[in-house]
Amino acid sequence: MTLKEELINELDQIPEPLIQEVLDFLQFLKSKQNSSTQTISARTALQKLVMIGQRQQPCDAVQICRESRDELEIRCSLQQFSQA
Numbered sequence: 001m002t003l004k005e006e007l008i009n010e011l012d013q014i015p016e017p018l019i020q021e022v023l024d025f026l027q028f029l030k031s032k033q034n035s036s037t038q039t040i041s042a043r044t045a046l047q048k049l050v051m052i053g054q055r056q057q058p059c060d061a062v063q064i065c066r067e068s069r070d071e072l073e074i075r076c077s078l079q080q081f082s083q084a
Helices: 005-010 016-055 060-083
Strands: none
Touching: 016 060
8 A cells, every 4th residue: 555545534433523634634744845945046146146256257157047047847747647
């Protein structure tokens, strides 16, 4: 039995008020995960800015934004894939 099946089996055996608590907790965990992703993205952006400062040469701000966006899209896709 997979973890998901086990969870569904447990949910089938508890009263409705407890199901609401489980749902609230699950939504809290998802929210917490989303905020940690945003923290990672901010940290990545800051690291890129530091690298730019160290280069001491002109940079393409549009390219940096694209790279950051692409990286964030990849992370979101990986998270959605791992949750499926």
